[in-house]
Amino acid sequence: MALIELDDVRRSFTVRTRAGRFRRARREVHAVDGLSFTVGAGECVGYIGPNGAGKSTTVKMLTGILVPSSGRLRVAGVDPARDRTALARRIGVVFGQRTTLWWDLPLRDSYELARRIHRIPDARYRANLDRCVDLLDLGALLDTPVRQLSLGQRMRGDLAAALLHDPEVLYLDEPTIGLDVVSKAKVRAFLKEAHRNHGTTVLLTTHDLVDIEQLCDRVMVIDHGRLVHDGDLDGLHAAGDSERTLVVDLAEARPPILVPGARTVRVDGPRQWLAFPARESAAPIVAAVAARYPLADLSVREPAIEDVIARMYAGAVIG
Numbered sequence: 001m002a003l004i005e006l007d008d009v010r011r012s013f014t015v016r017t018r019a020g021r022f023r024r025a026r027r028e029v030h031a032v033d034g035l036s037f038t039v040g041a042g043e044c045v046g047y048i049g050p051n052g053a054g055k056s057t058t059v060k061m062l063t064g065i066l067v068p069s070s071g072r073l074r075v076a077g078v079d080p081a082r083d084r085t086a087l088a089r090r091i092g093v094v095f096g097q098r099t100t101l102w103w104d105l106p107l108r109d110s111y112e113l114a115r116r117i118h119r120i121p122d123a124r125y126r127a128n129l130d131r132c133v134d135l136l137d138l139g140a141l142l143d144t145p146v147r148q149l150s151l152g153q154r155m156r157g158d159l160a161a162a163l164l165h166d167p168e169v170l171y172l173d174e175p176t177i178g179l180d181v182v183s184k185a186k187v188r189a190f191l192k193e194a195h196r197n198h199g200t201t202v203l204l205t206t207h208d209l210v211d212i213e214q215l216c217d218r219v220m221v222i223d224h225g226r227l228v229h230d231g232d233l234d235g236l237h238a239a240g241d242s243e244r245t246l247v248v249d250l251a252e253a254r255p256p257i258l259v260p261g262a263r264t265v266r267v268d269g270p271r272q273w274l275a276f277p278a279r280e281s282a283a284p285i286v287a288a289v290a291a292r293y294p295l296a297d298l299s300v301r302e303p304a305i306e307d308v309i310a311r312m313y314a315g316a317v318i319g
Contacts, residue, residue, distance in 0.1 A: 003169055003201050004039035004062065009071035011057055011225075031057040033225035035071070041168070044195045044202040046216035048209070054225040055205040059171050062203070063093055076168055089118055092162030096174030099158055101146040107157050108142040111164060118165035125164065132160035135190045152183030159187060163194060170194070172204045176211055188214050242303035246274040246285055251294035259288040270296070278303050 011032040019025035032054045060066040064080035101110040115125045136156040176184045194200045221229035256264035262276040262285045282300050
């Protein structure tokens with residue numbers, strides 16, 4: 001069942017720029033331009049793109065904050081803009097740099113207010129709060145005012161607040177931005193648990209591509225408001241013409257290795273680096289190297305997803 005449905009959705013803004021001393025010119029900007037996709041129940045989808053691509057605008061339309069200029073949009077069968085109140089009880093939202101917690105209240109009181117807003121039954125509230133506090137290590141922070149929390153602590157607090165009412169859909173807009181390594185690990189572990197054990201449908205926008213690798217089964221790439229890739233991570237590598245690297249340690253220093261299907265990109269004494277297409281098998285290249293050169297060791301390195309996305313952003317795939 002599709003929980004999120006977009007059909008030819010567009011969102012335009014009018015921007016006024018200076019066109020002289022006393023004049024301003026009006027220009028229409030298409031933040032989202034003919035976007036169509038569906039997200040099924042229980043999916044965890046990475047939604048990525050360069051700055052200004054339309055990611056946050058999409059999330060705001062999906063939550064009902066913004067109204068599409070045209071097109072059809074449904075979340076859990078309802079129109080977000082027309083049924084914001086009903087939809088709010090079925091979704092959770094975390095915006096990386098904007099908190100939904102009450103600034104001067106202790107974390108515990110923010111959760112109690114969230115319980116009343118969402119009308120969460122007492123038993124379910126206590127069970128969900130205990131689970132979130134345990135997984136996100138919030139026990140020592142419950143009586144601390146939100147304004148005294150660090151960014152990482154507040155982000156973990158926001159995640160717990162977003163999931164207290166068992167939402168069907170969770171929107172995460174840059175949930176790990178600015179966090180340290182320890183906080184990122186806790187957030188990712190919590191999201192994995194929510195997705196795996198509770199079937200929460202997740203739409204994640206992020207510039208930290210480790211989030212995508214660890215959390216998402218599917219990746220959508222948006223550029224200039226248009227969807228340019230929709231598939232799994234392997235498909236993303238293929239779309240970006242990414243390459244794997246065969247690291248070869250020879251018994252002694254040799255000139256650059258020459259074998260079909262690969263090219264030598266670096267030589268450092270007896271160690272050489274050979275690049276070959278990620279979609280191709282390493283076996284014939286390894287066999288050719290072993291047959292022609294005295295080997296000490298070798299290993300295969302997978303392409304970094306950051307490199308794949310950078311190539312796409314730079315125009316290797318997106319024209």
